[in-house]
Amino acid sequence: xxxxxxxxxxxxxxxxxxxTLLCAQDMNHEYMYWYRQDPGMGLRLIHYSVGExxxxxxxxxxxxxxxxxxxxxxxxGLESAAPSQTSVYFCASSYGRRELNTEAFFxxxxxxxxx
Amino acid sequence: DAKxxxxxxxxxxxGRAANLPCNHSTISGNEYVYWYRQIHSQGPQYIIHGLKNNxxxxxxxxxxTEDRKSSTLILPHATLRDTAVYYCIVRAINxxxxxxxxxxxxxxxxxxx
Numbered sequence: 001x002x003x004x005x006x007x008x009x010x011x012x013x014x015x016x017x018x019x020t021l022l023c024a025q026d027m028n029h030e031y032m033y034w035y036r037q038d039p040g041m042g043l044r045l046i047h048y049s050v051g052e053x054x055x056x057x058x059x060x061x062x063x064x065x066x067x068x069x070x071x072x073x074x075x076x077g078l079e080s081a082a083p084s085q086t087s088v089y090f091c092a093s094s095y096g097r098r099e100l101n102t103e104a105f106f107x108x109x110x111x112x113x114x115x
Numbered sequence: 116d117a118k119x120x121x122x123x124x125x126x127x128x129x130g131r132a133a134n135l136p137c138n139h140s141t142i143s144g145n146e147y148v149y150w151y152r153q154i155h156s157q158g159p160q161y162i163i164h165g166l167k168n169n170x171x172x173x174x175x176x177x178x179x180t181e182d183r184k185s186s187t188l189i190l191p192h193a194t195l196r197d198t199a200v201y202y203c204i205v206r207a208i209n210x211x212x213x214x215x216x217x218x219x220x221x222x223x224x225x226x227x228x
Contacts, residue, residue, distance in 0.1 A: 042221060106158030
């Protein structure tokens with residue numbers, strides 16, 4: 001049971017390049033989330049998904065796109081990277097059913113630098 | 116979701132109890148209090164949560180005031196490995212939408228020898 005796995009762990013991009021961050025969970029969770037964390041700040045929600053085939057915007061969605069084609073995977077895309085997107089990105093997942101009041105599990109993060 | 120207020124930082128001697136306060140004066144009846152911690156840029160880790168009763172697990176205890184406007188996370192015997200940023204979050208779980216976790220800046224707990 002690996003939990004939540006993020007790929008890659010580190011990446012350096014040039015301004016304007018594109019990339020996709022992959023999040024995979026093996027806990028059969030319905031909900032998945034992408035957060036970013038900048039130095040000295042808490043996590044901010046970028047996008048989230050309440051189930052396969054569905055996505056929704058979070059607090060800071062601009063410049064990012066997401067897809068949830070399979071229940072276990074949640075992809076975060078940057079179409080044209082900007083230096084302001086330099087950050088640490090965390091993926092999380094949790095049960096979505098109301099009666100299961102359970103916690104969210106987080107991946108170990110992807111450190112992205114845009115130069 | 117209701118906002119929370121936490122002290123920016125706290126110190127605690129190893130072996131002593133660490134008591135981390137959180138104010139959530141605008142909490143609603145359907146909102147739970149969750150605590151997470153983040154150790155040195157790792158992914159946040161769940162600690163405990165509660166609605167109105169005090170809760171205890173192998174990691175910590177959560178004390179919620181009767182009016183639910185504040186709570187305290189207690190680490191009974193802090194160790195150096197408990198040095199981390201602790202986040203208090205209030206979260207509605209019966210909203211019909213994703214129960215998003217809204218993180219503030221948390222309390223940086225430094226455990227010292």
